[in-house]
Amino acid sequence: MPTPSPHPLQVHVLGALPLRNMSRVWGYLNSFELPVWIRPYGFRLYAYMFGCNLDEIEPSDLTHYASLGDFFYRKLKAGVRPVDNSVLVSRLPCISVAPHHPATRSVQQMVQFSTSEP
Numbered sequence: 001m002p003t004p005s006p007h008p009l010q011v012h013v014l015g016a017l018p019l020r021n022m023s024r025v026w027g028y029l030n031s032f033e034l035p036v037w038i039r040p041y042g043f044r045l046y047a048y049m050f051g052c053n054l055d056e057i058e059p060s061d062l063t064h065y066a067s068l069g070d071f072f073y074r075k076l077k078a079g080v081r082p083v084d085n086s087v088l089v090s091r092l093p094c095i096s097v098a099p100h101h102p103a104t105r106s107v108q109q110m111v112q113f114s115t116s117e118p
Contacts, residue, residue, distance in 0.1 A: 030069035039063050043071050056080040 040062040047054050058077045065071040
């Protein structure tokens, strides 16, 4: 089933957003050090909104994460998300290329990865 095209108004609104400035503000907010007393409440709210499992994090004490960025890049407990070694899991680097765009055709010809095991 083909993906429906976005409405022209959606394209206009998204194109008018100051995405670079929004990204900078979000980056600043991620690095902002939160007061210790609010950290557990804020991180639980974030975990609830985005479906994070707080039973998987190491350390489990939410006051150890100084900022939202620290919480976002948290470590997980050993073995909670094992990586399967089956053939379906690729060990190659991932790249994203839009093959239908003319500007990416030369990039596709330049970038090649070896599929042999290291």
